[in-house]
Amino acid sequence: MKLLARGRLVDATLSEKDYVIERDRLVEGAYPVYGERARGARIWDADGNEYLDYILAYGTIILGHADPAVTKAAQQEIEEGFSITLRKRTHIELAERLVRVIPGAERVFLLKTGSDATSAAVRLARAYTGRDRVVRWGYNGWHDWAAQRPGGIPNTVRTQVDTFRYNDLDNLREVFRRHAGQVACLLLMPFELDSPEPGFLQGAIDLAHEQGALVVFDEMRSGFRVALGGAQELYGVRADLATFSKAMANGWAVSALTGRADVMAMVGQTHISSTFYSNTVSMAAAVATIDQLADGTVLDRVRRLGVRLQSGLTELVGRHGVPARVHGVPQMPFLGFTHPDPGRSRAMQDSFFAETTRRGVLLHPTHHWFICAATTDTDLDHTLAACDAAFEVAAKVA
Numbered sequence: 001m002k003l004l005a006r007g008r009l010v011d012a013t014l015s016e017k018d019y020v021i022e023r024d025r026l027v028e029g030a031y032p033v034y035g036e037r038a039r040g041a042r043i044w045d046a047d048g049n050e051y052l053d054y055i056l057a058y059g060t061i062i063l064g065h066a067d068p069a070v071t072k073a074a075q076q077e078i079e080e081g082f083s084i085t086l087r088k089r090t091h092i093e094l095a096e097r098l099v100r101v102i103p104g105a106e107r108v109f110l111l112k113t114g115s116d117a118t119s120a121a122v123r124l125a126r127a128y129t130g131r132d133r134v135v136r137w138g139y140n141g142w143h144d145w146a147a148q149r150p151g152g153i154p155n156t157v158r159t160q161v162d163t164f165r166y167n168d169l170d171n172l173r174e175v176f177r178r179h180a181g182q183v184a185c186l187l188l189m190p191f192e193l194d195s196p197e198p199g200f201l202q203g204a205i206d207l208a209h210e211q212g213a214l215v216v217f218d219e220m221r222s223g224f225r226v227a228l229g230g231a232q233e234l235y236g237v238r239a240d241l242a243t244f245s246k247a248m249a250n251g252w253a254v255s256a257l258t259g260r261a262d263v264m265a266m267v268g269q270t271h272i273s274s275t276f277y278s279n280t281v282s283m284a285a286a287v288a289t290i291d292q293l294a295d296g297t298v299l300d301r302v303r304r305l306g307v308r309l310q311s312g313l314t315e316l317v318g319r320h321g322v323p324a325r326v327h328g329v330p331q332m333p334f335l336g337f338t339h340p341d342p343g344r345s346r347a348m349q350d351s352f353f354a355e356t357t358r359r360g361v362l363l364h365p366t367h368h369w370f371i372c373a374a375t376t377d378t379d380l381d382h383t384l385a386a387c388d389a390a391f392e393v394a395a396k397v398a
């Protein structure tokens with residue numbers, strides 16, 4: 001609490017209670033705010049409490065916190081010098097790996113953050129098509145064209161962006177019809193809580209191409225988690241551009257825009273730059289991460305653990321008779337409460353997640369979870385036992 005009080009005096013993200021958007025809110029007072037260290041599938045807060053971590057820095061961790069091979073690669077890059085004006089071999093090595101494993105990746109632009117990459121994709125699409133309008137779906141970052149809140153964003157920017165209902169091709173078709181000949185790109189997360197219905201992703205791609213628009217997949221969460229080549233590999237589809245970060249470097253800050261060579265050539269027609277894009281420490285971490293994921297063993301393990309967690313949760317929901325639903329792909333599971341009264345549903349949700357946190361299991365109440373390779377079957381046993389007890393608490397609220 002002392003750290004939190006200090007932080008609220010100087011940290012703008014803590015001093016304003018509405019900084020966190022609704023979809024990312026925790027249960028106030030029930031969750032730790034400051035952590036001291038993390039290793040494997042566990043984190044320790046500033047008071048020394050230990051938790052099994054299923055938030056995993058919002059999906060940036062795929063191997064486990066402080067993975068030794070990734071740490072060693074980063075340390076070696078630091079010792080050699082990582083901001084040396086000239087490009088380093090590491091830059092090429094990472095780009096080559098991305099071209100090799102990501103469907104449709106003919107060229108790569110390495111950046112720092114997810115918002116960097118998705119915004120760069122939009123700019124290249126606009127340059128390539130000569131159009132301004134963007135149709136998007138999902139969480140795509142904080143820059144003007146995608147921000148969740150209107151403050152500080154010119155209306156002229158907001159009026160150039162549309163969205164649509166996921167898994168609804170008729171709705172998407174209507175959006176394109178209203179803006180025929182104006183759309184530069186369709187940018188979407190391949191999925192969030194719900195998986196794409198059969199034919200939806202390919203249908204969306206076809207609709208965009210029929211209208212002369214490019215397709216951009218925002219694979220920040222799905223990339224290097226649901227498959228080595230992301231959702232494009234998993235679902236057998238291909239976008240014109242795709243963006244990656246998060247699990248690509250097991251938590252280190254690097255992102256990538258990949259795609260068709262002719263579209264990527266637009267980097268010569270516009271301006272996208274940063275002093276720190278050439279910093280190679282995170283690139284070395286990404287190379288070490290991808291090399292550990294390359295044979296598929298790690299990602300198969302993550303999927304298996306996710307299947308077991310989802311099955312266990314489904315069984316517990318049925319046993320306790322609590323109005324709840326297990327969502328998501330196995331690698332990114334979630335539990336949502338479905339009571340028809342929103343107030344009761346929120347109360348059940350908060351009581352459930354407060355109890356799991358108290359029992360040392362860190363699950364996010366409003367954002368899907370993640371599983372890493374360091375998670376064990378014994379960890380899942382503990383997690384399901386904590387959820388069993390938490391369902392008892394939630395059932396009393398119902």
